Amino acid sequence: MKKGFKACLRDFLGLDGAHMKGPYPGQILTAVGLDSNNGIYPLAYAIVEIENCESWKWFLECLGDDLDLHAMSNFSFVSDRQKGLLQAVSQLFPCAEPRFCLRHIHENMKKQWRTKEYKDHLWDCATATTVPEFNHFMHQFSLYDKSTYEWLKSIPPQHWAKSHFTGRATTDMLLNNLCEVFNGKLVDGRDKPIISCLEFIREYMMKRTCNVLKVQQKCVGPLTPTATKIMEKNEAAATQYIAEWCGDEKYQVKGPWNDQHVVDMHERIMVSVYKSSILMSTRCTGYKLGKLHMGTRWNQIKGRALWPRSECPMQITPPPHRNQPGRPKRKRRQSMEEKSQSKSQSQSQRSDVGPSEIHGHGPHGSGKLTRKFVSVTCSKCGNKGHNSRTCKGQGGT
Structure with missing residues (x-):
């Protein structure tokens, strides 16, 4: 053995x-x-x-x-x-x-706190994969019950929380x-x-x-049955992630829930689903861009959920918001030079067509239909010059 x-x-x-x-x-x-x-x-x-x-x-x-x-x-x-x-x-x-062992920690917790909510909070904290996520769930636990939070806080997290493991054993067993x-x-x-x-x-x-x-x-295949199931599960989840090569062996992986991670293939940092996404991307697209023709490279960053909290004592408030009058504009503002160019182009287009064609299109050659020089017939009385909405009961002959 x-x-x-x-x-x-x-x-x-x-x-x-x-x-x-x-x-x-x-x-x-x-x-x-x-x-x-x-x-x-x-x-x-x-x-x-x-x-x-x-x-x-x-x-x-x-x-x-x-x-x-x-x-x-x-x-x-x-x-x-x-x-x-x-x-x-x-x-x-x-x-x-x-x-x-997390089960024995829960057994000790059940001596005072027995409901299922305590167990759920404990497992959320233990299965968190990053330190910011662990701190978030610990904060939620403190809001639920302060005394239980203080009791759990007395146990060092490097002994029971996945986010604080060193990773030397290549297993997250709890x-x-x-x-x-x-x-x-x-x-x-x-x-x-x-x-x-x-x-x-x-x-x-x-x-x-x-x-x-x-x-x-x-057993069939190069992997064990359990490893095969884990690989298939990771490959299915990796289809929702996008891997961007950042030079050398580093990648920036974006997920569907605004999560973003930096993966170092050489150091094997952040593996499982994110690494599967990179392997699938390189296999499907043949990704190797070669050397960048620049003196420096951009540093990769993690997603917002992993950003450290600022220790600045001042609390920065957002600027006051004021709704602008009128309907919000979708198009950008054109400069005077752009306006003159578009006006000259529309005039040249109008000079190439006849008067009947000009009447059938909107101003500046936009191509939109217009009602100018078109006589409207009322559907109620049959007379021209007004529609059924403005009809006052004029009789026709």
Whole structure:
């Protein structure tokens, strides 16, 4: 399992502990990774007497030796904040990124605030992808309930909010379902003696590996089934975005909801839907404009929603609005030279046509029909010179 993990898996692990159910007390500590199909990858397990900082420290030391993790490794661990776990991680891996399971944060929140609205606000804040969007949802949460907002604010957002993750683990997982699923498979073995329990876990992992190999043999295409679904979803959403090449490997991507992002293909900043839009644009249009014939390039900017707030103490008010008299003009004002040119052109056009043709068109050669020199017949009385609206009952002969 460690050879497979070091070969192709992400630097992301879920850590959890579960109680033994039989007459033999103890705790089962587990470490579960995430495979390329977003499924669980059981990596390591051990039975200890009690769950504390010392037991977790011993477990992580053995795990670090197996995976060649040194003290400055940039790993990401997601957990339920078990007893002594965070302290052990900070001592052994000070550069690691600890994440907290959002479901357990919600469970702690439900002790005081139980309604569904609190859960919705929590998930809006956690799933926000940018810091301005996160601040917006946190502000909405504070307007809904100030006390809950202060309680949630006490938890550092880099541990539970997607917008504050470093991105080193290349996954935005917010839950510790990896270990929860694995622990659920071990329920029938946790009431057995220690040796029998360890044998039960080993057989389960052996069977699971064989089942995954069978699924791989049936898989069609270069991607896993889950990755294929994600790619198809991103391609469908990317059709609504427009990618503009800005030089080098940078693109400016505009969305249908006035969202705008800068994508760096070399640094792989802002991927998923925006990157899919760029790939589709380059594939369909053959986009490579070459070098720009200019000394400098324009800097790309993000959309309005991502602009930072100004720290200016003065509040700038908009200028007073005053409606102009008359109907709003749609055409721009012409200069005197343009007016003289258009007048001379209309006169030359009128000189080329006869008087009957002039009478049938509007002034200045506009081509519009006019009623000048046309006699109107009333539909009521039949006399000429007026219409039915101004008719006063004149009788005809």
